[in-house]
Amino acid sequence: MGLIDDMLNGSQRALSRLITLLENDEEVRQKIIRIIFKYTGNAHIIGFTGPPGVGKSTTVDAVVTELLKRGKRVGIVAVDPSSPFFQGAVLGDRIRMQSNEENENLFIRSLASRGKLGGLSKVTNDVVKLLDAFGMDVIIIETVGTGQSEYEIAKMAHTTVIVLSPGYGDGIQAIKAGILETGDIFIVNKADMDGASKAIADIIGTVEFNFSSNPWTPPVLSAIAKKHEGVQAIVNEFENHYKYLKETNLLENKNKVRIEQELTEHITSWVETNVLNYLGSSGEKQKIIDQIFNKEEDPIAIIDHHIKESMKEIISGNFIKQD
Amino acid sequence: MGLIDDMLNGSQRALSRLITLLENDEEVRQKIIRIIFKYTGNAHIIGFTGPPGVGKSTTVDAVVTELLKRGKRVGIVAVDPSSPFFQGAVLGDRIRMQSNEENENLFIRSLASRGKLGGLSKVTNDVVKLLDAFGMDVIIIETVGTGQSEYEIAKMAHTTVIVLSPGYGDGIQAIKAGILETGDIFIVNKADMDGASKAIADIIGTVEFNFSSNPWTPPVLSAIAKKHEGVQAIVNEFENHYKYLKETNLLENKNKVRIEQELTEHITSWVETNVLNYLGSSGEKQKIIDQIFNKEEDPIAIIDHHIKESMKEIISGNFIKQD
Numbered sequence: 001m002g003l004i005d006d007m008l009n010g011s012q013r014a015l016s017r018l019i020t021l022l023e024n025d026e027e028v029r030q031k032i033i034r035i036i037f038k039y040t041g042n043a044h045i046i047g048f049t050g051p052p053g054v055g056k057s058t059t060v061d062a063v064v065t066e067l068l069k070r071g072k073r074v075g076i077v078a079v080d081p082s083s084p085f086f087q088g089a090v091l092g093d094r095i096r097m098q099s100n101e102e103n104e105n106l107f108i109r110s111l112a113s114r115g116k117l118g119g120l121s122k123v124t125n126d127v128v129k130l131l132d133a134f135g136m137d138v139i140i141i142e143t144v145g146t147g148q149s150e151y152e153i154a155k156m157a158h159t160t161v162i163v164l165s166p167g168y169g170d171g172i173q174a175i176k177a178g179i180l181e182t183g184d185i186f187i188v189n190k191a192d193m194d195g196a197s198k199a200i201a202d203i204i205g206t207v208e209f210n211f212s213s214n215p216w217t218p219p220v221l222s223a224i225a226k227k228h229e230g231v232q233a234i235v236n237e238f239e240n241h242y243k244y245l246k247e248t249n250l251l252e253n254k255n256k257v258r259i260e261q262e263l264t265e266h267i268t269s270w271v272e273t274n275v276l277n278y279l280g281s282s283g284e285k286q287k288i289i290d291q292i293f294n295k296e297e298d299p300i301a302i303i304d305h306h307i308k309e310s311m312k313e314i315i316s317g318n319f320i321k322q323d
Numbered sequence: 324m325g326l327i328d329d330m331l332n333g334s335q336r337a338l339s340r341l342i343t344l345l346e347n348d349e350e351v352r353q354k355i356i357r358i359i360f361k362y363t364g365n366a367h368i369i370g371f372t373g374p375p376g377v378g379k380s381t382t383v384d385a386v387v388t389e390l391l392k393r394g395k396r397v398g399i400v401a402v403d404p405s406s407p408f409f410q411g412a413v414l415g416d417r418i419r420m421q422s423n424e425e426n427e428n429l430f431i432r433s434l435a436s437r438g439k440l441g442g443l444s445k446v447t448n449d450v451v452k453l454l455d456a457f458g459m460d461v462i463i464i465e466t467v468g469t470g471q472s473e474y475e476i477a478k479m480a481h482t483t484v485i486v487l488s489p490g491y492g493d494g495i496q497a498i499k500a501g502i503l504e505t506g507d508i509f510i511v512n513k514a515d516m517d518g519a520s521k522a523i524a525d526i527i528g529t530v531e532f533n534f535s536s537n538p539w540t541p542p543v544l545s546a547i548a549k550k551h552e553g554v555q556a557i558v559n560e561f562e563n564h565y566k567y568l569k570e571t572n573l574l575e576n577k578n579k580v581r582i583e584q585e586l587t588e589h590i591t592s593w594v595e596t597n598v599l600n601y602l603g604s605s606g607e608k609q610k611i612i613d614q615i616f617n618k619e620e621d622p623i624a625i626i627d628h629h630i631k632e633s634m635k636e637i638i639s640g641n642f643i644k645q646d
Contacts, residue, residue: 030623033622033623034621034622034623034624037618037621037622038618041618051375052374252616255616256612256613256616259612259616259622260608260612262622263608263611263612263615263626264595264599266622266623267594267595267598267599267630268591268594270627270630271590271591271594271598272587272590272591275590276587276590285586288586289579289582289583289586290579292582292586293575293578293579293582295360295361295364298356298357298360299356299357299360299582299585299589300353300357300589301357303586303589303590303593304593307590307593308638311634311638312638315631315634315635
């Protein structure tokens with residue numbers, strides 16, 4: 001595929017087309033991953049998460065500007081798991097940063113969950129691999145909202161940054177709701193707001209309490225991203241954390257966890273693609289649904305029977321070719 | 324299983340134990356579902372969602388009190404997809420409502436995502452089925468946060484209620500972020516706050532714009548749940564919407580969509596359980612991860628090969644018994 005060569009030679013246009021191809025066709029996706037895989041493994045992957053309204057996008061902007069100043073090549077994957085319908089918040093980000101998009105050291109891609117084969121985390125992982133192969137030094141995964149998807153994305157990143165702000169009334173509630181333990185670096189943005197010092201003290205207290213037995217105590221940094229204040233310290237901490245991961249062998253562990261996650265995802269999507277395609281195209285699926293709906297037979301017996309029958313067909317090669 | 328008989332005869336203790344059993348053991352889960360399936364299909368399933376901080380729990384409390392007053396039997400499944408680590412927000416709810424838990428017409432169960440086989444939506448679906456078989460008239464699924472999980476849960480409910488509040492600074496942002504189209508009923512809680520009338524007007528405008536071509540235009544209701552104001556109107560709309568679904572045949576469609584979703588989930592979990600177990604217990608999994616990490620071979624070829632080999636073993640019955 002000439003496109004992959006072009007991408008490896010630095011063409012952002014080729015990179016962009018490859019992402020689109022990979023998102024839309026499983027067979028093409030697999031071909032791309034097979035070729036680019038050996039060029040990956042050099043980027044520092046940083047996840048940005050936190051509740052909406054804390055100025056996360058502004059913080060990412062400021063941080064990216066600083067990274068570019070330091071001569072880094074930066075890729076951004078903006079992920080909006082809450083957007084199966086609209087191209088909401090993240091598209092906004094993209095427009096916002098479009099002025100930078102001509103910069104050859106910066107590449108931005110938005111992902112919403114509409115119509116993604118095998119889920120958003122799989123596509124995110126793929127895009128990260130492409131950006132890695134492209135030669136990005138830092139890849140930022142920016143997510144909207146807090147939830148299960150953030151947890152999955154945290155597992156993908158080497159360094160997870162949690163952005164909070166004093167203005168976000170439920171900041172502490174958001175921490176309680178489960179994202180805290182994924183954080184390697186905490187940022188309290190909008191540090192010029194009323195109540196900022198209390199918020200910072202609260203977060204430092206919570207972090208120190210929760211990470212007391214951890215060899216890496218996450219730094220809690222205050223920032224005013226809009227004015228680019230506190231941004232250098234944040235980027236310094238990226239470097240400190242990456243160094244820490246390398247020195248402690250945790251980087252290798254994290255990369256292996258990513259592979260394990262991909263393994264699971266690939267197995268799941270293999271089955272979803274093959275078994276569901278088979279059942280759908282053979283007309284069995286609608287029959288099964290009607291049988292269960294009419295309570296003709298117990299649902300699990302019906303499904304088990306059909307899984308096995310379709311597996312046999314798929315493995316024997318009667319249904320689709322694979323490999 | 325005597326427990327199922329006890330449950331069908333009205334024992335909340337048996338119901339509670341069945342949920343625990345079903346959550347922790349796939350084989351037992353399947354047995355339970357097979358038996359209870361024919362007793363399901365009578366409950367009105369209502370999903371409550373919306374951003375944190377809008378008073379969603381208080382609203383659910385008030386609504387449940389009203390439903391109980393009207394003689395309904397109510398089940399609540401409180402789902403916290405953001406909580407892989409903590410037993411945060413939802414556990415709070417549970418404690419909050421414990422005073423009611425002796426009420427034989429009310430049953431509450433919290434679900435967090437820690438260690439759930441096959442994902443949270445599958446367990447939620449199972450608990451809904453149990454509550455349905457138990458004879459609940461109304462089953463409320465309450466979720467924390469906004470995200471992909473909300474979308475999945477919306478697909479499970481017959482009626483989706485979105486709770487917002489004027490105080491939630493990013494209320495409109497949350498709507499934009501994708502939950503809007505899932506809403507059948509909108510509640511603007513805390514209607515006595517500053518800016519309430521503007522917030523309500525905004526939401527009515529957005530809803531009317533987005534649902535203009537829809538035969539069901541979601542009502543936008545204001546409420547002060549803490550003072551039980553506006554709650555009767557909400558419960559009336561539950562009844563209106565359920566009636567509408569029945570009259571238009573949409574109820575049957577929604578139930579079939581649920582079955583289709585379960586079909587997909589069951590297939591996925593069948594594979595995850597069987598293939599991943601097989602690879603794990605044969606020691607192949609760690610070998611695959613190391614091979615991919617060391618870039619010895621391309622990852623997709625390795626995984627495909629192992630999926631097929633393990634499928635063959637599983638189907639031929641060499642590895643585990645199924646059925």
